[in-house]
Amino acid sequence: MTTSVSSQSDAPADTRPAPQDSYPPLQGGQRLLGTIALSAAVFMNVLDTSIANVSLPAISGELGVSTSQGTWVITSFAVANAISLPLTGWLTMRFGQVRLFIASVLLFIVASWLCGLAPNLESLIAFRVLQGLVAGPMIPLSQTLMLGSYPREKSGMALALWAMTTLVAPVAGPLMGGWISDNYSWPWIFYINIPVGLLSAWATWMIYHKRESPIRKLPIDTVGLVLLVVWIAALQIMLDKGKELDWFASGFIVTLAVIAVVGLVFFVIWELTDKHPVVDLRLFAGRNFTVGALTLSVAYAVFFGNVVLLPLWLQTQMGYTATDAGLVTAPVGLLAIVLTPVVGRMLAHTDPRVLVTMAFGVFAGVSFMRAGFTPQSDIMTLLEPTLIQGAGMAAFFVPLVSLTLAGQPAEKIASASGLSNFLRITAGAFGTSISTTMWEDRAAMHHAHLAEHIATDSPAAGQALSSMQAAGMSPEQAMASINNMINGQALTMSAVDIFYGSAIIFVVLTAMVWFARPGKRGQGAPADAGGAH
Template sequence: MSSPNPPNQPPQKRQPLTGGKLVIGTVALSLAVFMNVLDSSIANVSIPAISGDLGVSPQQGTWVITSFAVANAISVPLTGWLTQRFGQVKLFITSIILFVLSSMLCGLAPSMEVLIAARVLQGAVAGPMIPLSQALLLSSYTPAKSGMALAFWGMTTLVAPIMGPLLGGYISDNYTWPWIFYINIPIGAFAAWATWSIYHKRETAVRKLPIDKLGLALLVIWVGSLQIMLDKGKELDWFNSTEVVILAVIAVVAFIYFVIWELGDDHPVVDLSLFKGRSFSGGVVAISVGYGLFFGSLVILPLWLQTQIGYTATLAGIVMAPVGIFAILLSPIIGKILPKVDARWVASVAFVIFAIVFFLRAQFTENVDTMTLMIPTVIQGAAMAMFFIPLTSIILSGQPPEKMPAAAGLSNFVRIMFGGIGTSVTSTFWERRTALHHSQLTEFSGSHSPAFTEAVHNLTAQGMPEPAAWATVDRLMTVKASTMGATDIFWISAIMFLGLISLVWLTKPSRSSVPADAGGAH
């Protein structure tokens, strides 16, 4: 697994793969990504089972999610630097193997402390996997077919977040929670073996760069502080909590020092100079904000269905699942046409469709039927197919091969961070808008309100005690207020998606023409 090129010589140009090797390589890389993305969401619905089995509260159980997210967020932007030190193929396979081993440790954990430690390891080693899978996949295809390569890659990242909660809930209900981690073992073993078989002779050159210790320490401090603040902010009532204020101050100060240090260091641990490129910076902001809006709705919608509308977890999952239909069907088509059109047009259409989807959701009421719920979800799949692929193409287009892993790692890092920010902001905004609408609705309740009096009278006439009738009416107002809070979010998201189109057109004209040697690190 050593590099085939001396450290001070340029690497040999790697030829695209063909035939069976191309198919197996694509499947192996996609499975590794699927396993990685799946694990970031599969534990969410299993927290009650895990915390109950290990004898801790559900609030403590959420550290199973937080610990993975913090470690993963820190390691993703290190991909470019790690690739230059160890080689692309070696780092990718090592990441898969360590991910499988840490998954075993998670399943075998006898206590919450051990499980959290294993999840930290799992998140840390998972970081390079997604950006390196992009780079390896692009190096396997000709430049003309790079859009198709990104389409195959995109399908796994679209389906995995949807499959995670469904699979996690099914395993927790029918088996035991350790199996949400054990399922990674056969997937990871095959992905590692197949990747080694196909790519071991395509290793990139390495350079023994000095370790940017201060940059790495600052990265750990500000990302860790920000992630913990985002995960615990709602629970601690945000800036009314001293702990959140301290975390915010640490994150801001460490971030400022981090940027100053990295821009001035000869061998930065994160290459921030990439943001000087118009296509990179515009594409990263567009894909990250769009992903944050999408991910926020991915959390709010099933939560609203389960807590307010009376859907079970399984039914909520069924409502969300059709998003993968158009995403899977259209991704190869988008990948095929992308080299022939300006990627900015495709991305713009995606944002328009997203806006339509959220405008449709903004019409939801508490009496919405399942078919009405599913129509926007199905349409959203088309937007997702035209979202990830062209914007990834814009971000990576024009990057020299040696910059590709760093560009993929940094763009994925920012996108993941915005996913966390979107989740926290959306859930907090939903809670506060719900409280506001509820207080406004209660102004029209009480004995002075004819509608309220009539509703209570009708319930008591059916044999319900008056206190129970009051509670029932209050519950109806709560559902109404929660629905109004959710539709407020959908309206705002729709408008923001339309606004993101302007960012897309700040980038340079782009067709999918990523270099065949994309992903080399030298």
């Protein structure tokens, strides 16, 4: 079935969605309702990347698995989402952007419902994979439809509204996840998507169904897609299972590593030679794209790894409830919400490298502040770096995307944006796995070092043991109590190591971004970056 729209007859025959300016901008109440509907879908999507973070201990406890195994709930969604992103262009041309967007929202609702019903970790991970796969087209298409709803001169306002949604969701996610986990049960972090998604899908169809893009049948790179799924899945499972199976002492891990490396090599060769590659790797020939995309990916991996680690540490070692952990992590978006419109206006006359350098400077400072955390840190000490980090977030994402897309020809912008988002989301999943694995590894090292100083013939240790036994503990109970204290201190020291390492990485990234060339003033500004999706 082909949708024919006379005003779109001159649309270019490429894999990008049809230009939204083929239709007149929406007016009045329709534009307001369309903005709310699209924003609600984006809110629901982004919320699901953060709402599970503070609920991991509750999910892990109820399903009878370790917290490190529970992180699969986050990484499975992120990897599946990354795999589906490069397919957005082909799916849009095959089904139309409005139909694809609404289908994505409705399938997301079904997947969310299944997640809430999951009886064990394996089924929950499977449904999270489904949720991530169907979520892929939602965010890029929401930007396309949002831009088409506003006149060109108000495209900045459209993208500011869109960006505000993506910043509010990470603020609300930890709060909602913590409150739901403490007062109800974890399945409700998924069930809340159902009413939001239904209203969004209904309103989007009512407003946009007559603004459909033309449909064209295009070949899909099946071999490339299979290779993409194989090497990413193998690498992710290797990262998640490595600690549990003692890394390369396990034949299973070695097999996964071989599959990942061989799959990646064949994927690169195939994509560089195929006529219709699922991922256009030739984009890496451009300096700005390479520097921008890699910088964005590394920074996001470190940022997201810390976002997952902090609430885990607060709940497992500091005795915080899920709600309290959410209150500590949620304010990260407050300054970002206030400053993002300001950064958007600055991009028109400021070198984006300057803004990104400022953002990384803030991130490095925040990481150094967190490297001073102790088990005695009060809530204000924990909150200060979180609040300050919001200023870095405002100058982090949009300028880096603008720099990545600067200088790209119009026909390459969609591919560049898709590949950049793919790298970023995949890096976020890897950052989660690496940070949690390092946390456990370094905690074991610190535990061994601390235990060396707690020998029974040590005067201080002997006095502590004597005091505990005098209080009614058996010798075994006293030793277990001391071991628990050592373990808590070791995990805190390990978290501090990761925060300190994160600070160093951000300092290095401030230099890396300057290898990119600045575009012309206004080139790659937010309007262009948004349209790229």
